[in-house]
Amino acid sequence: MINFNGNIVGQEENILTQNRAFLYGDGVFETLKIINSKILFLEDHYFRLMASMRVVRMEIPMNFTMEYFEEQVLKVVAENGLSASARARITVFRNDGGLYLPKTNEVSFLIHTTGLENTSYVLNTAHYEVDLYKDFYVTKQLLSSIKTTNKLINVTGSIFAHENGLDNCILVNDTKNVVEVLQGNLFMVMGKKLITPPISEGCLNGVMRKQVLALAKKIEGIEVTEEIISPFDLQKADELFLTNVITGIQPISKYRKKEFTNSLAHLLVQKLNESISEN
CATH class of the missing domain: 3.20.10.10 (D-amino Acid Aminotransferase, subunit A, domain 2)
Known part of the structure; x- marks a missing residue:
């Protein structure tokens, strides 16, 4: 059992109790822009994500190719009806287990999306x-x-x-x-x-x-x-x-x-x- 906001609940009801991204900031992420079902600058994002995972000593799954990365992002974009213009974030985090020293370097990932208004870049000249x-x-x-x-x-x-x-x-x-x-x-x-x-x-x-x-x-x-x-x-x-x-x-x-x-x-x-x- 754990105490969550003053309520005693089962640990299984709160997925953050073992999540290393939440507990230790043990995660890396990429924020993407999608226009008309196309991820802009896909190759640059992919290689930066791979480099980031290597820097923090995460194991890169064999199936985590650029094509797989693209497919998984666009799947969520389409499911949410945001193909015209969207923002997507992919967060990769080390799997549960351990304290500062992890029990594994294997990873999981989470992708979530939100809609954007414009299908091109617009210069905002308002006071900034x-x-x-x-x-x-x-x-x-x-x-x-x-x-x-x-x-x-x-x-x-x-x-x-x-x-x-x-x-x-x-x-x-x-x-x-x-x-x-x-x-x-x-x-x-x-x-x-x-x-x-x-x-x-x-x-x-x-x-x-x-x-x-x-x-x-x-x-x-x-x-x-x-x-x-x-x-x-x-x-x-x-x-x-x-x-x-x-x-x-x-x-x-x-x-x-x-x-x-x-x-x-x-x-x-x-x-x-x-x-x-x-x-």
């Missing part, structure tokens, strides 16, 4: 204000570059943003350099230069980050670079924008007293939608 979140820091290590189920910095940062009337917060690492935002990677435009922090600074190895870097390199007159960004650099920028697979590209309109334009972000969204329609 950010500031630094400095209560906790991102560490410069390999675990910071993958998506694990331990996201307490992102959770507490989101609460901080809400309490202070912000749309998002910028995370910094233990050397006080800019890493990313709460829900994605960060890009900065200075003149004709597009800059984003390198993965070695502790930022997520984002799938949309990869797409934006590739698209920007094809734009004539734009220099694309991965460089360390300090908080002081942000107030000298012409543009700031964040990227993730669900939103695409979100321009930041204000950081402290500095306001920004969004011309490159606007062009990149066009290029992004063109690249998707071609594939």
